[in-house]
Amino acid sequence: MRPTLRQMEYIVAVHQLGSFGLAAETLHVSQPSLSSQVATVETDLGVRLFERGRAGARTTARGLEFVTRARHILSEAEALRGSMLSDLPFGGRLRLGVLPSIGPYLLPQAIKSLHEAEPDLRVIVREENTLSLDEGIRNGRFDAIISTPEDHPNTFQHQLFIEPLWVAVAQDHPLAGGAQVAAEDLEGQRLLTLDTGHRLARIVYGIAGASGATVSNDYEGTSLDSIVLMAATGAGIGILPDLFARRQGIHRSEVCVMPLVMPDADRTISILVPSDRPEHFSGVLATILRSAAKVLELEVTQA
Incomplete structure (x- = not known):
């Protein structure tokens, strides 16, 4: 028996929240049902994913490996569903990671232009450091990131500016x-x-x-x-x-x-997407971001 998408979702939620009870509440299922599904996966795979105690649930080393892979699978499944149901880029939802030293200054103008180009595209932005962005683009938490390209090998890259x-x-x-x-x-x-x-x-x-x-x-x-x-x-x-x-x-x-x-x-700043999903729209997004950077430069120069 292979872990189902629902079981993977349960396990990822327990890892994120550190509690079976909170995970069950968040996913709107009973705690016994969620615990039973997680135990089924552990039995089937012959590994312990969590150490359970009064303080909550602590993910084991094998559990962390499971969560990393499960996140990628769940992301791919969501992307597949979105692409089948929508003609919008990124399945209608762009999860964008960005360096905190870039986001607040570049994105306001860019998001405005992006909304004008694709008014139905939902953009979810998170600011994280370089290491976290790399982890996120590899495990599927992000569809695209704005970062320094040398830190993210094996990605499809569009240079924005130096x-x-x-x-x-x-x-x-x-x-x-x-x-x-x-x-x-x-x-x-x-x-x-x-x-x-x-x-x-x-x-x-x-x-x-x-x-x-x-x-x-x-x-x-x-x-x-x-x-x-x-x-x-x-x-x-x-x-x-x-x-x-x-x-x-x-x-x-x-x-x-x-x-x-x-x-x-x-430093060079680029927009990057996973190498196995070189979305055509990432090129359009790169054009919008470059334009936003030029607008910002003109605003500051004229100030």
Whole structure:
């Protein structure tokens, strides 16, 4: 007996919620029925998927493997059903993952244009770091992601733009007030960046190695705003991507924000879909996103 789609749905829900009771309530079934179905799968496969206890249900190592594969199967089944029932791209529902350093600045204009092009297409957006986006595009949680292409091999990719990097320094920093910052200006300086789950952190480590700077190991930011705040205290030099710097950073009175001019001080941003599902519409979406980026650039330039 093979696990059914319904049984896989039960198991994924228990893993997500950490509780048989909450999973049953969410799926509108009785807890005994859900528990029985999960136990049937465990017996049939000869593996234990969950460790049960008073604190709830903890997924075992084999259970995690099951959940990862089940999510992909459920996603494919949903996509199949959607494509049969709808002529809309992505079966009428686009689950889009995006880097948090991109989403708030690029997507508002893009979603508006996308709605004009496909008014019946539902777009669900989640902001996650690079590692989580890669996991999501592989296990089927996302239909497409906006991220740095080198972190997602074996995907179908449309390049959107190359984003330069900027620096943020405290108003009393020796570099404050300059027109730009070069590699030699960073020698001996401490650089601030996001945690290592982001491609930006790896780029910053490369910049440090090329310029003679160091990356602060005392602080890893969880957001670009936190990097700006730390730079304002004099803790180091914040490294910021272009969209954030021009949309937000240049308006912050507590820091001075300047372009960073040196080789490899940039990152490529692409839209990516699974390699086995190179949706034709992803090309249309790429065109919309590129246009949104150009509109944003014009708005900031004219501000």
